[in-house]
Amino acid sequence: MERHFIKELDxxxxxxxxxxxxxxxxxxxxxQAYLNRDEALARSVVEGDREINNLExxxxxxxxxxxxxxxxxxxxxxxxxxATKISKELERIADQAVNIAERSLFLCQHPPLDHLPAMDQxxxxxxxxxxxxxxxxxxxxxxxxIRIRQMDDIAxxxxxxxxxxxxxxxxKSTPGAEKRILNTRRAVQTIIIxxxxxxxxxxxxxxxxxxxxxxxxxxxxxxxxxxDE
Amino acid sequence: xxxxxxxxxLMLSFWIVVIMALCIPAFYIYQTLEKDIYKEANAHAxxxxxxxxxxxxxxxxxxxxxAPARFERLDQWCKKVGKQLNYRITVVAAGGRVIADSDxxxxxxxxxxxxxxxxxxxxxxxxxxxxxxxxxxxxxxxLIYAAKNINLxxxxxxxxxxxxxxxxxxxxxxxxxxxxxxxxxxxxIISTLLSLFLARRLEKPILDxxxxxxxxxxxxxxxxxxxxxxxxxxxxxxxxxxxxTKIQQTVQQIIEQKQELEAVxxxxxxxxxxxxxxxxxxxxxxxxTWIAKCVPSxxxxxxxxxxxxxxxxxxxxxxxxxxDAIKQKVEIDNKTIYEVNLVKxxxxxxxxxxxxxxxxxxxxxxxxxxxxxxxxxxxxxxTSIKGYAETLQDKKFRASDQSETFVKxxxxxxxxxxxxxNDLLELTKLQQQQREMTRLSAxxxxxxxxxxxxxxxxxxxxxxxxxxxxxxxxxxxxxxxxSLIQVFCNLLDNAIAHSPPDTAISVSAETTTEAVTFxxxxxxxxxxxxxxxxxxxxxxRVDKERSRASGGTGLxxxxxxxxxxxxxxxLWVKSPPxxxxxxxxxxxxxxxxAS
Numbered sequence: 001m002e003r004h005f006i007k008e009l010d011x012x013x014x015x016x017x018x019x020x021x022x023x024x025x026x027x028x029x030x031x032q033a034y035l036n037r038d039e040a041l042a043r044s045v046v047e048g049d050r051e052i053n054n055l056e057x058x059x060x061x062x063x064x065x066x067x068x069x070x071x072x073x074x075x076x077x078x079x080x081x082x083a084t085k086i087s088k089e090l091e092r093i094a095d096q097a098v099n100i101a102e103r104s105l106f107l108c109q110h111p112p113l114d115h116l117p118a119m120d121q122x123x124x125x126x127x128x129x130x131x132x133x134x135x136x137x138x139x140x141x142x143x144x145x146i147r148i149r150q151m152d153d154i155a156x157x158x159x160x161x162x163x164x165x166x167x168x169x170x171x172k173s174t175p176g177a178e179k180r181i182l183n184t185r186r187a188v189q190t191i192i193i194x195x196x197x198x199x200x201x202x203x204x205x206x207x208x209x210x211x212x213x214x215x216x217x218x219x220x221x222x223x224x225x226x227x228d229e
Numbered sequence: 230x231x232x233x234x235x236x237x238x239l240m241l242s243f244w245i246v247v248i249m250a251l252c253i254p255a256f257y258i259y260q261t262l263e264k265d266i267y268k269e270a271n272a273h274a275x276x277x278x279x280x281x282x283x284x285x286x287x288x289x290x291x292x293x294x295x296a297p298a299r300f301e302r303l304d305q306w307c308k309k310v311g312k313q314l315n316y317r318i319t320v321v322a323a324g325g326r327v328i329a330d331s332d333x334x335x336x337x338x339x340x341x342x343x344x345x346x347x348x349x350x351x352x353x354x355x356x357x358x359x360x361x362x363x364x365x366x367x368x369x370x371x372l373i374y375a376a377k378n379i380n381l382x383x384x385x386x387x388x389x390x391x392x393x394x395x396x397x398x399x400x401x402x403x404x405x406x407x408x409x410x411x412x413x414x415x416x417x418i419i420s421t422l423l424s425l426f427l428a429r430r431l432e433k434p435i436l437d438x439x440x441x442x443x444x445x446x447x448x449x450x451x452x453x454x455x456x457x458x459x460x461x462x463x464x465x466x467x468x469x470x471x472x473x474t475k476i477q478q479t480v481q482q483i484i485e486q487k488q489e490l491e492a493v494x495x496x497x498x499x500x501x502x503x504x505x506x507x508x509x510x511x512x513x514x515x516x517x518t519w520i521a522k523c524v525p526s527x528x529x530x531x532x533x534x535x536x537x538x539x540x541x542x543x544x545x546x547x548x549x550x551x552x553d554a555i556k557q558k559v560e561i562d563n564k565t566i567y568e569v570n571l572v573k574x575x576x577x578x579x580x581x582x583x584x585x586x587x588x589x590x591x592x593x594x595x596x597x598x599x600x601x602x603x604x605x606x607x608x609x610x611x612t613s614i615k616g617y618a619e620t621l622q623d624k625k626f627r628a629s630d631q632s633e634t635f636v637k638x639x640x641x642x643x644x645x646x647x648x649x650x651n652d653l654l655e656l657t658k659l660q661q662q663q664r665e666m667t668r669l670s671a672x673x674x675x676x677x678x679x680x681x682x683x684x685x686x687x688x689x690x691x692x693x694x695x696x697x698x699x700x701x702x703x704x705x706x707x708x709x710x711x712s713l714i715q716v717f718c719n720l721l722d723n724a725i726a727h728s729p730p731d732t733a734i735s736v737s738a739e740t741t742t743e744a745v746t747f748x749x750x751x752x753x754x755x756x757x758x759x760x761x762x763x764x765x766x767x768x769x770r771v772d773k774e775r776s777r778a779s780g781g782t783g784l785x786x787x788x789x790x791x792x793x794x795x796x797x798x799x800l801w802v803k804s805p806p807x808x809x810x811x812x813x814x815x816x817x818x819x820x821x822x823a824s
Contacts, residue, residue, distance in 0.1 A: 014533050014542070021537040028563055035759050117805060120758050138534050139524075 450477030506577030602768030
């Protein structure tokens with residue numbers, strides 16, 4: 001009985017890791033598709049979302065079975081509850097990746113906007129946050145999980161920078177009707193991408209909070225944390 | 230038996246043997262002897278009884294006198310005879326009343342118990358004669374009682390009884406048993422000593438063997454046994470010595486093989502990991518720890534946790550489920566491509582080998598891109614040339630005014646083609662030179678820059694781009710004059726092409742004792758991070774449409790890279806430059822002295 005339970009828990013962890021790996025890949029593919037204007041890559045992200053959704057359903061199933069049959073306690077219980085929450089966040093991140101990919105598809109079909117260094121940095125920060133969230137779960141590292149929040153401020157800063165740069169560009173763009181419409185459309189799509197990236201950062205922060213809950217049984221949600229400690 | 234020492238076991242066995250050998254016969258002899266002695270005592274008692282009976286028969290009769298006086302006389306007679314023979318003589322009347330007793334005063338006889346219930350009296354009445362052995366409370370010792378019916382004319386009828394002390398019989402038996410226990414004790418002591426001695430003798434080699442076996446078990450194979458007690462023990466010790474030598478050799482061999490294997494594994498560039506049958510990592514080499522970035526170790530974890538890669542995890546699962554071998558291409562961390570080979574171990578588990586093929590894949594892509602690019606770059610002008618030339622074949626058209634423009638276009642496109650071919654030749658030449666290490670001489674970099682700038686002036690004037698030349702007047706470096714002019718030319722060309730109008734290009738140099746680092750900064754759109762690694766490849770274009778329109782061949786930076794490398798320097802790019810938000814900075818270094 002006990003062995004069976006351990007095996008099921010292990011199975012749950014592996015499925016969740018599989019989902020995390022696929023989500024991270026989807027996100028990386030989406031950002032690459034945006035940066036390299038790669039339509040095929042963007043399409044593969046949109047198509048790959050189904051598998052991630054299926055994995056979320058599978059995790060829900062395993063969790064329901066474990067809760068109903070095994071009466072887990074303490075850390076096991078926290079892990080099982082945490083797993084459902086993390087899978088939910090991962091699914092949302094994957095959805096954001098699909099959003100980014102769809103916007104990129106539009107951008108690929110039109111001439112490129114000027115290069116935006118802030119966007120590069122935003123992608124880098126969001127990627128680092130997602131990476132930290134997944135690694136903190138694998139390593140059960142609470143410190144790393146808590147520190148994801150610090151990066152969130154940086155991500156917000158870059159999002160704002162992208163927004164401002166693009167608004168300036170839209171305002172300044174030549175009043176010629178057709179060019180202006182195209183300019184505005186491209187800029188708005190890019191702003192949406194930056195919003196998606198910022199959301200990915202927020203969701204990664206949430207994953208970090210769930211990891212802290214699983215490992216240390218502490219709830220760091222909506223709390224101010226002093227990082228100088 | 231486990232907790233009893235060998236010595237004690239031996240002693241106990243000795244004792245058991247001694248007890249069996251000594252006590253059983255002794256007990257038997259004692260029994261026989263006791264029986265004989267009692268039989269003899271009984272016979273003696275009867276003889277005495279018969280004798281007293283005879284005495285009584287021969288005595289003057291006690292019949293005709295008064296009853297009390299007659300009994301008193303009988304009692305006196307008893308006392309007299311009893312004193313003479315040192316026996317107790319009792320006469321019991323038919324009813325069981327004692328009428329005379331040699332050991333009891335006459336006046337006390339009347340108060341004595343009725344003797345009718347005594348064993349010997351009952352038997353004597355029945356059979357005429359009987360005996361029994363009892364403890365007499367009156368005399369406080371064991372006695373043998375012999376009784377006989379009296380039916381004489383001169384005496385009252387009843388039973389005559391003689392009590393003879395058994396002390397003689399008992400002392401003989403006591404002597405015998407004392408001797409027996411003494412002998413037993415002596416034999417016990419002797420057998421204990423003997424067993425101790427023997428046990429010591431046997432125990433010594435056994436303890437030695439135990440110690441040797443323990444030492445061997447602990448891994449110390451140097452220990453040699455030397456036992457000379459007994460043929461068996463010396464054979465055993467020789468056997469143990471041989472065994473320890475053999476084990477030592479085998480262990481040494483295994484250790485050497487293991488070390489060799491470890492050295493091979495650690496020396497491998499390929500990452501190797503070993504999975505157990507449950508799919509957990511059992512061992513890895515150092516290369517794999519680098520690939521997986523395991524802190525502190527991958528051992529005991531699952532491939533999924535370590536690589537976070539569904540393909541690797543799935544391949545591992547398939548191998549563990551029974552597939553023999555899998556070969557797979559896997560990308561880790563979005564930059565390194567591995568060819569992963571998984572092989573099943575028949576005893577359970579698997580070996581997984583990671584072979585880094587990113588460089589191979591990259592070269593393959595570069596080659597494909599190059600071929601595609603060359604064809605494309607040459608085809609574009611060739612198509613125009615062909616089109617215009619075909620039109621000009623028409624004699625009527627040749628006479629028209631437009632023919633002049635067509636010919637000009639053909640020449641322009643032919644020039645473009647020739648430029649590409651020249652650049653390609655130049656590139657090939659540079660790569661060849663690099664291989665042959667051309668002779669470098671001391672040249673003035675500032676002069677080279679000036680002549681390069683002169684060729685760029687028409688282009689810069691067109692876009693109103695100014696130059697901010699911060700180079701010193703003379704800047705000697707080791708290099709090739711023509712190559713260096715070409716490097717400056719190409720870099721300035723690029724800078725002007727990518728700068729917006731009315732901006733400036735700055736050129737500066739930083740000098741250290743060994744090298745000079747040149748820096749050319751423009752205020753253009755910059756180069757996105759993901760392209761920066763590939764812009765030095767032949768025909769690589771960041772933005773395909775725009776650069777072709779600007780008339781470049783796509784070979785400029787590649788030529789620069791090869792030229793600088795050929796002169797022993799390095800070329801790199803930073804975009805945006807340090808401390809700025811846009812534009813790009815190209816750096817290249819050259820040696821100041823001949824190396």
